[in-house]
Amino acid sequence: MRDSKIPAAIVSALGMTQIIGYGTLYYSFSILAPEMAEDLGLTLAQVFGIFSASLFIGGLSATYIGKQMDRMGAATILTIGSALSALTLALCAWSPSVFVFALAIILIEISSGMVQYQAAFAALVQSDPRTASRSITYLTLIGGFASTIFWPITAALVGYLTWREIYLVFAALNLFVCMPLHLWMARKGKAEGVRGVNRAREHVVGAVPPERRRGAMIVVSAAFAILGFTLASVLAHMVPMLGTLGLGTTAVVIGSLFGPAQIMSRLVNMIFGTSLSPPMLAVISAALMVLGIVVLAVTGNSLPGAAAFAICLGLGSGINSIAQGSLPLYLFGSDGYGAITGKMAAARLALGAAAPFAFAAAMQSFGIGLSLFAIAALGTAGMVAFISVAIATRRDLVAAE
Template sequence: MQDRPRGGLTALCIAQTTSWGLLYYSLPVAVPPIADDTGWSHTAITAALTFGLIVSAIAGLRVGKLLNVSGPRRLMTVGSLIGVVALLMVAWSPNLVWFYIAWLIAGLAQSAVLYPPAFAVITRWYGPQRIRPLTTLTLVAGFASTIFAPIVAYLIDQFGWRVSYAIMAVMLGVVTVPLHIFFLNGRWTDSVTSSTSASQVGNKHAVRAVTRSPRFVVLAVVMAVAAFALFAVTINIVPLLLERGLPYSTAAVALGLVGAGQVIGRLGYAPLSRKTSPSQRMMLIYGVGAISLVAVAVVPEPAWLLISLAVLAGAARGCHTLLQATAAADRWGTTNFAQINATLSAPMTALGALAPVSGPALATVFGSYTAMALLMAGLLAVAALAASRT
């Protein structure tokens, strides 16, 4: 367990909330005005974020290696600066090609400043006591959309989307760069140094022994499938509930309450972790998630019951965030955690990026959002059964 800079957790919470708000949630808010100004389709604009997240998943593998060896200060500071450049490029982009390039660069920044590296830092700081600070981090950062969506909307309404993204670039730099510089470790005191080549080789072999083991492969596949299934349904809960007969305003409320469900799930994760083994709580969370998805798809009105079931699905998704933060350390300890967790997170990030657009696509293929939700419930049930092998 590393020495923790005073105020480190608070700094990480602020930096994570800001980074999520500007490098992730800003685009969904900005899609309509960007489309109105440029004539680009909503799908084309949204896909830029998807491709950026795929880049983030791939780059995250290298980020995990660097973080494991050199510590977080330089890496996450550079990540913030890349994010500033990316947002400035978004503001400048004269056509859709450059807009995509900007978000691909934003994906590089995301890999260095969003949850996976922050989870690694907290795991190194707190060791066996990591659950509470991880919960705190995800609870605070969970309000990123609540805080920044209205800020982004206000900026765009006042200045237009291009000037607003330039302002957001300044905001990201002013807030996150100092926090990363002054509140993160320059190097890990017990990390492998570049001068110890033999130790580096041993470290590399130890990581490979874990990440190529059958148990790790099963865990990575199970968690990626579960993340995809939960996200595909919860992010598309509005059209699903419209099919179930709810009015638009009520379905929109349900979407907001799914976010509240995620907070509830994260609050309940700590007591659950004390009473269950890693595989038991994974099976329980995925099992509850599968049941909630089936119920949302087949249980008839009243509206309050459907909304309650959607909140339950949100709680399962909230718990999954903390599963992502703890699954590797629970099974293989905290040695080499950053690199192992980056490898574990990569497929989750990639499939999670595809989930928002896959939901409507699958609904089209299978004839309805209800059928899509039942399919996702089936995938989640399989993941719950497979969790016993992790």
């Protein structure tokens, strides 16, 4: 049947734009930050402080962006977002003062919410709700290569171009590659709507009864926010933290295991994970992240322990990205998907923005070991929340049979 097929062209187009979007708007920043700081007369801490503030403001904008996806269509928001991304990258490249630089970084983060996973997932749901969950898995597999591709590309460009020139190159990628692909998706969706294709598609009905939706949304949003805080805390300090533990130059090698583990978890889920419900995926993702953090806290400077930590964290993070798109669809259905995921993203991003500073302060006050146990306990709370949702949903489904 036509509706059982994965929309390969749309997934491929979004895969390309997600790699460029995450690579140019997010992953490149840590590599360019030292040169930005030197050029603008700031400390590196101040540059990352501006970045954290932009993450917080970007998180607050996610709710509004999500509502506009439902109203205008996610593909239209993606198209506008690509143009805005190019414009704000160019503004940042031109910035003659710290104020303009800070404003541009904030606008870049807002535009990121219009072109990255939140919007891409919504576009897949609006394209075909019944295949969206599977399409999200394929998309996250492709998007997982963003850091693998753009970290070395950005590092190589630093040897030939200034950070301002690199941002102009990245602006061109968003304008001349991403925007045309998103515009094609938007026009394709409108053409199908005119032909009546969208009317033939069934909406996905959520597993949560209407009377329990509000409570379930609060629990799920809190769980994703807690796990996001946990992951952001550790990722921001992964390599220096491993070095402080005594792993020296191998810290970079161990940290590099995180990316491939993310991709591997998505590949395994794509092949073997069809029998797992989205609530169970969320539970597994949380359990893997907590396990990895506990292993590092217990083993300290052990090389095998550190490797297991990086791999478990990567596996959990990879599955968590899938759950962020598939769990809201499974629980609450396809109607209003953009607004629902926007609210969840707002909570997750706003809380995650404070994570690097909070974890750094904890390590300074209590040491790495106790801080890791504390963040693992926080992650466990998120896992318990997901378990409660999985049990309640299972009970509702059994009662409905």
